[in-house]
Amino acid sequence: MNAPIPPTLRRPIRELPDELISQIAAGEVVERPASVVRELVDNALDAGATQVTLRLLAGGVRLISVEDDGQGILRDELPIAFKRHATSKIGSLLDLESVATMGFRGEALAAINSIADCAILSRASGLNDAYLLDGRTGELGPVARSQGTTVEVKELFYSTPARRKFLKTDATELAHCIESVRRHALARPDVGFAIWHEGKLVEQWRRCLDMPLAEAPTESALAALDQRLSDVLGPEFLAQSVRVDWHSSQTNEYDQPALRVWGRAGVPDAARSRADQQFCYVNGRFVRDKVLTHAARSAYEDVLHGHRQPVYALYVAMDPTRVDVNVHPTKIEVRFRDSREVHQAVRHAVEDTLAAPRAAAAAGAVDGQPQAPSLLAQPGAYVQRMPVAPMYSAQPAIKFEADTSLVGHRVSDVSALWQRIPTPQEGWAAVGSAQVKEEPAQRAGDTEQSPLPPSRPANHNNEEAWPLGRAIAQLQGVYILAENSQGLVIVDMHAAHERIVYERLKTQISLTAPDGSVHPLASQPLLIPATFAATPDEVATAEAHVATLNTLGLEISPFSPKTLAVRAVPTTLAQGDAVELARSVLAELAQHDASTVIQRAQNEILGTMACHGAVRANRKLTIEEMNALLRDMEATERSDQCNHGRPTWRQLTLKELDSLFLRGR
Numbered sequence: 001m002n003a004p005i006p007p008t009l010r011r012p013i014r015e016l017p018d019e020l021i022s023q024i025a026a027g028e029v030v031e032r033p034a035s036v037v038r039e040l041v042d043n044a045l046d047a048g049a050t051q052v053t054l055r056l057l058a059g060g061v062r063l064i065s066v067e068d069d070g071q072g073i074l075r076d077e078l079p080i081a082f083k084r085h086a087t088s089k090i091g092s093l094l095d096l097e098s099v100a101t102m103g104f105r106g107e108a109l110a111a112i113n114s115i116a117d118c119a120i121l122s123r124a125s126g127l128n129d130a131y132l133l134d135g136r137t138g139e140l141g142p143v144a145r146s147q148g149t150t151v152e153v154k155e156l157f158y159s160t161p162a163r164r165k166f167l168k169t170d171a172t173e174l175a176h177c178i179e180s181v182r183r184h185a186l187a188r189p190d191v192g193f194a195i196w197h198e199g200k201l202v203e204q205w206r207r208c209l210d211m212p213l214a215e216a217p218t219e220s221a222l223a224a225l226d227q228r229l230s231d232v233l234g235p236e237f238l239a240q241s242v243r244v245d246w247h248s249s250q251t252n253e254y255d256q257p258a259l260r261v262w263g264r265a266g267v268p269d270a271a272r273s274r275a276d277q278q279f280c281y282v283n284g285r286f287v288r289d290k291v292l293t294h295a296a297r298s299a300y301e302d303v304l305h306g307h308r309q310p311v312y313a314l315y316v317a318m319d320p321t322r323v324d325v326n327v328h329p330t331k332i333e334v335r336f337r338d339s340r341e342v343h344q345a346v347r348h349a350v351e352d353t354l355a356a357p358r359a360a361a362a363a364g365a366v367d368g369q370p371q372a373p374s375l376l377a378q379p380g381a382y383v384q385r386m387p388v389a390p391m392y393s394a395q396p397a398i399k400f401e402a403d404t405s406l407v408g409h410r411v412s413d414v415s416a417l418w419q420r421i422p423t424p425q426e427g428w429a430a431v432g433s434a435q436v437k438e439e440p441a442q443r444a445g446d447t448e449q450s451p452l453p454p455s456r457p458a459n460h461n462n463e464e465a466w467p468l469g470r471a472i473a474q475l476q477g478v479y480i481l482a483e484n485s486q487g488l489v490i491v492d493m494h495a496a497h498e499r500i501v502y503e504r505l506k507t508q509i510s511l512t513a514p515d516g517s518v519h520p521l522a523s524q525p526l527l528i529p530a531t532f533a534a535t536p537d538e539v540a541t542a543e544a545h546v547a548t549l550n551t552l553g554l555e556i557s558p559f560s561p562k563t564l565a566v567r568a569v570p571t572t573l574a575q576g577d578a579v580e581l582a583r584s585v586l587a588e589l590a591q592h593d594a595s596t597v598i599q600r601a602q603n604e605i606l607g608t609m610a611c612h613g614a615v616r617a618n619r620k621l622t623i624e625e626m627n628a629l630l631r632d633m634e635a636t637e638r639s640d641q642c643n644h645g646r647p648t649w650r651q652l653t654l655k656e657l658d659s660l661f662l663r664g665r
């Protein structure tokens, strides 16, 4: 090994040899066999392949061969393909700005050729002869093959043994290679994929669509995508997810929606402990992007709590000039011209999808469509039930009403809530009584005593059509049992009612009116402003968001260049720790846009109220009341999960009941 060069020794400036430049580039592009696989499959797809076959030896370290049936490469162009910065995909800056192919940098083959033994075999479309180019020797000779191209890469990193040492076991490298193809496969149901390892077929996904998914996929294209998602991620993914199909109202110059988002979003129940089933695509390219993952995650905010990771496959289509794909050598990152627009699009697309109650969909479910959450499908589900928190039983029972003017009836309860002095930890949860108290107050008196009739009189003619069925009994003061066409429905009545109350509060109470005007929270000046040493970020955020802070009842202003002073806090939080509150709000504002923060703060307040307003355990319900609750669930957005992300109902099908009793049908 060479001795390190002393930094003080003066050396002449020289141009690096081509081979070395490629090896340096390879350092960026090729981390492991899976990176080579990604580049070669990219090339195959760019060549219009309908079938891509990957063959590997020793996890790809000894051999990676990618065979396609694409348009092939002309004999005379074969040697150019191995050259640095040689590409057929762009020719000008204009092309670069609207690139539609996976590749465009023209460096993958050169880079790979500099760190492995490569060969290309190709027969161009419309020609009868095929040629093989040896990347090492540059020899070009005839071979036999059908239309398309095979690129063979042997002994990866043979010339850079240090890199080779970084590789993991064959099995791990194989897994990465498969993952790489999986990402391609999920975007291209119009292409068949096969993966062989050591002569054995390890994965195969058949082509199930004639044409690539266009910017505006048809119903049949989306069905093909479902098929592919099921093939690659398993039928559970399909069964436990809902179709996303959203487009923006703005149009582009061709009168098409400027932004489209489609794919599938997993139901909250399907969330996992790892983020290993989250796939995002921008114009057909798999990307890892903070804007997209954050948008997707925030769409689950209201239905998935804690650290569970949602599953989804989302495809964003937009004008290519509005997204820069040339920001990362492996093109896995992108930069949006308007990331806010994309964030909102993805968030809305997923949120809207998740909002629809799934009972109705499940009632008419066909194979491959989302099913009702099943008890038996989840081993351990029986014992997993979260007990209703004991604190409820200690409180006076609240009358259960399914009336739409529910806010009004809970006034006494709500004001009781506000009399409690919130602890700083509760922070947000207690902000914001102002709007709540005002409007419903005048109705409080007359409604307090009278038990109300259910919101919709139970219509007995329609029983058959009720997705959540007809209530038959109440179990242990906790569950409602109902019968529907599929069997038995079990509802956690507190959880379900809590969601209904919450959703209703959300529509009735808003800091921002539909006309955009803002009703700030009641605020109380502090006698002595609370000052704290602030970071430059916090100071900047406080200055930039004065209006939003005011909406939230906060007044925070600079005291000195490095100190902020909290001068007013929301009335309801006057007893809490003003500095802690200010810090957490500033942190939120630094990360998210103002409307998101306001919305979140508000949702947390309402969530707490809903929990208090919802029917308690051990409260006897009449059949009428139970049916009213079921009908409300069917009509309420997000009613499949309670506010804490737990399921509100389960279906036990007749088939499952039969199998419990070993009854052959």
Ligand SMILES: Nc1ncnc2c1ncn2[C@@H]1O[C@H](COP(=O)(O)OP(=O)(O)O)[C@@H](O)[C@H]1O
Pocket (backbone or CB within 6 Å): 039, 043, 044, 047, 068, 070, 071, 072, 073, 081, 086, 087, 088, 089, 102, 103, 104, 105, 106, 107, 108, 109, 110, 148, 149, 150
């Ligand atoms: N499988 C293939 N089928 C047809 N042409 C290919 C294939 N692989 C590579 N090529 C040709 O070789 C060129 C160089 O490939 P590459 O180094 O990956 O650069 P890029 O994909 O960025 O253009 C491509 O532009 C393409 O014309």
Ligand SMILES: [Mg+2]
Pocket (backbone or CB within 6 Å): 039, 042, 043, 102, 103, 104, 106, 108, 109
């Ligand atoms: Mg390429």
